[in-house]
Amino acid sequence: MELSTCSNKGLLERMFKLAEKGTNVKTEILAGITTFLTCVYIVAVNPAILANAGMDTKAVFWATALAAGLGSIFMGLYANFPFALAPAMGLNAYFAFYVVGVLNLSWQNALGCVLISGIAFIILSLFNIQERIVNEMPHCIKNSVGAGIGFFIAFIGLAQAGIVVSNKDTLLQMGNLGNPGTLLALLGIALTAVLIIKRIRGAILIGILAITVAGFFVKNPATGMSYTQLPAGGMLAFDNPVQALAPTFGQLSFAGMFDSSGIVLLGVLFAIFSFLFVDLFDGIGVLVGVSAKAGFLNEKGELPNAGKALFATACSAAGGAVLGTNTVCIYGAESTTGIAEGGRTGLVAVVAGILFILCLFFSPVFLMIPAIATAPALVMIGVFMMEPLKSVDLQDFAIAFPVFLAVMIMPFTYSIAHGILFSVLGYTLAQVAAGNRKNISATVWVLTVIFIIYLTLEIILK
Template sequence: MDIFKLKQNGTTIKTELNAALTTFLAMLYIVPVNALILSDAGMPKDALLVATALITIIATIFNGLWANTPVALSTGMGLNAYFTYSMVIGMQIPWQTALGAIFISSAVFTILSFTNFRLWIIKNIPLDLRCAISAGIGAFICFIGLSQMGLIVSSPATKVAIGNVADPKVLIGLIGVILMIIFWALKVRGGFVLAIAITSITAWVFGIYETPQSIVSMPVSIAPIFGELDIFSALQISLLPAVLTLFVTHLFDSIGTLTGVGNRANLFSSSEGEKKLARNLESDAIASMAGATIGTSTVTAFAESASGVEAGGRTGLTAVFIGIFFIFTLFFLPLFGAIPANAIYPVLVMVGILMFSELGKINYKDPAICVSTFLTVILMPLTYSITIGLSVGFISYFIVKLALRRWEDLNLGVITLAVISLFAFAASSMPDLFQSIIGG
């Protein structure tokens, strides 16, 4: 295990294993959810279940060995929705061509990953904004957890409202959140996993969720989607807006996630950390090319990796263990699928609480930081987009610094971030206008 430098990073095999299990359970939902979203594009759902698990295994283990970070990789939420609902359904692009577009954008991403461009971008993000990004992702993750559990529901009058706590499934989620908080406050080792186990067993015993009907199943073939990407058709000029949108969204998602997750444990603060960060960026770029080949949407670093970091994960051994756990989903999907969703989502709520505490490190006396922090944090959950929160935060930071004439803070990195942010904001909030401008 010396390749992971466990002692140097202040961790042990047991801690890394516990962290991996925590992250695995927190992100297990991606297998059925991604398959469901991409199946709306006309792709076979059974093959997608296996393909999603497979790319998660390959990408996460590769990242653990290559970058030595506890960061899991899988098909990105939001990016998979853009693939299905904007490209395939909205633009009426065949899913094979859409996969080709992902491969092209990922290839460009990979080339840039082996330069200093992405690392230079991240290093030019002010420290206070890094904390804001972490807190914003925390709020976003918490909102996802609460809404998926049914503790927060949509309302025509107030947009959102409290859910029906009398619903047994919602109650199970609430119990899970309470257990998470108690175990964390008492500093119980493996508290996240213990809370999931208790709520799962409770839900099964009282018949709130169905117990596993079977344990083992053989994975189906991914032949219907493997290697079906159409790169040649994706090279059309008319698809340039889609390729650029994929590229920019992937850039901001990976930067936002890695910055937020890494900031919680100072994973990338040292010179050795910068090397890890660069390799982590290379991993998700290469994994996206592999994902398009296998038959899935864009692969990126997963924000749920923060749960493993909070559980003590510090090295790539955590990522390798996560990948190994996902191997079981190929054969034990009935068992893992029986774990109640509302026993898993409380993890996201607790992680959100922990990440939100980063706001205490921010210097609110700086007007630019104060405004950009608020907009970054509030817009991520309200718009359901890390990209929107990041872009508006950077744009507002630039505008306030410009108004105050603090030229020394407006270096080339900040200006570049502002320009990319404008591009990302336009691509996310005004897709039709953006595509008409780029497409000529």
Template sequence: MKNERKLIRTEILAGISSFLATFYIIIVNPAILSIAGMPFSAIVTSTILVAAFGSIMMGVYAKNPIVIAPGMGLNAFFTYTAVLGLGLSYQAALGAVFWAGVLFFILSILKLRDKIVIAIPQTLRYAIASGIGLFISFIGFQNAGFIVYNKATLVALGSLNDPLIITFLIGLGVTAVLVARQLKGAIILGIIITTILAWPIGRWWGDATLVNYGTSTIVNYSGIFAMPDFSLLFKLDFIGSIQYAFLPVIFVFAFTDLFDSLSTFVGLAEASGYKDKDGNPRNLKKSLTIDAVTTIFSGLVGTSSGTAYIESAVGIREGGKTGITAITAGLLFLPFLFFSPLLSIVPSISSAIALVLVGSFMMKPLAKINWNIPDEAIPVFLTTILMPLTYSITTGILFGFLSYTILKLFTGKKEEINPILIIINLLSLIYLWL
């Protein structure tokens, strides 16, 4: 009995650690999706609902200590590519998230995901994760006003005399030190510190508007308690989102979610040793099924796709081995349904810090690339660099597929090209032509 209590206590503490590592999404996800014209308070509610639902279901059904929440990268694709780039309404984009979840669910149930996994080269999976990381960091630097538009060079360094940029750099440095010292909840602590540092700006010194950027980032206090804003629930456009022109958006949502989740499960299994008898991640099919169901749920409640979080490794390192860890983390999200006004005091420079650092975490897969093999390295480079330079995750992915296939064909390595990859390339060409 004593050992059981000790194990449960360890799992709960692990769940708290995972929650602290992923808590930043409550702030960062609304900051990104609100740019697509969605109400900030409603996105907070949707984000919390998805994080709680996905994590609790992961613990109950898949019995894995893995947190599920709206994914970084997926929210950037939703806002900057689907809505701002392709012109979808956010309602249609939510519909695309829903149908991507349905597609992901079908692939998981029918085990077609296994064939897709085999078709996509491992190197391109690494490149996609890293490219999204660069894109997220670029967005973070923009939101902080550190990187600004320039007519001559397209981009340039913002004014270092701006008090907001100075505060951003101090906050980024402090948070980076906390992360480097492996302090639990380092990112959220860095956000809090930066928010405190930003409080005097626009009140006692400086201007609360970024020079040459025009973004008001003054810290505002609007109370502690508020009822949840459910205005985004069931606002998705079921029919409008399945137009022919929008099918590539659904494909990218499903594809990115699938490989993001799969790579997370594989990575966590390798790090923790939680594998089945065949050496695969434990309860992989159930985990992917929950991930797919959470994506469907995300579209229904009003946010971008939910996915497994690599930050779950924090809880696993603290001894989390069972679903109790995920359930604990999921339950800890729920109180913030009623304390969302506290998030209004967080300025954009604070959430920008999380974007920059989370983007840096996503660069790790590039270390696995053999840069001495050109037909591997060039597609990886194009995938990674084109995402931020074209401001499109889709463009980076498509040119990665196309360049990989062309180089393999013309270097006498056509046996390395899976037939399914050929089909994906044809779809990519059709999308680019349209």
């Protein structure tokens, strides 16, 4: 037994260079569990959101857990970074509500867009082009895109909870706070916020589970049934993987995507760009930001193996599309919890990935979670994603203007793409007006021209 343990430790030491990174197996496993607990909410939230696109919830659950599990394991083994991967919040809502809901593409076509963006990301990673693109983008735009997506996610959560509802005269208004479901969602928001403030591990997951349990005892006035219903087949599931994944696995399609004319074709192209843009910038942002805090940068301020990490992310994004889920990305904020527990190597990501795969045996538990229980998670994620704005100089109007456009337009138009578009155009306009043309990189000039052409065509074709 002792020989086996020593052998395993030796193998893990060689694979992850634990001693060199100043850590050990126990610390890495605990860090991996911590990271998993902070991001496992995605296996409950993602199926609920993509169901709005007409996708099978069980299949999406399987695709989400497998994409997160395999992606995290790949990140750990190939790049040796303690970063978990999973389908991106924000892009799942963009996928369901804009690409499918507004552009009227099928969810199969939307998955096709995700695959193309993933392949493009792989190509950019192979030639190291992504680093140049990201380096030439203004700091304020890189930070405002994440914050805008955060507001977009939070807005969806508030609507899902019934806290914000439509109004034909004022567009939006406060929902019925006397509705039992809305009250439960408000309780969930309050509970989750308190748990986060008190630094309780797995706060978001605890909040989701607490409201799910409360949902057994509260009836939905619209149906007369409890908000939470016990699964008919029990809490554990031993599904046939082929059958469980069949509704989404390999179902992506390019048929008809590029046959459309006018605004739909433009929308398809811009959807692909948006999936790529967000995954690209999110990946770089996390690698640079989190790695700086964790001390992963070398004496030159460079991050060794950054290219491997981005390649792992790109492959996971493409693989996720084949499985049947939206773009996979690095979970930066969640991964920092494991790093804070001492995690320093890819063993953290491998542990988190294995736990994601084990979730598949508990699919009935995750699939019975009602929308009012996942809504607080969306709101909390929105709060987390505001953080990048703290490093933006909002006293400079030439900076504040493009930031405001990204943050405002994404939630109010249900379009991450248009938020990016107007933010870039706003930045170029503001810098030219301020006499700071030298601050506009070649990449931004190219994007400005492309976006002007896009807007012109959108106006004409409509």
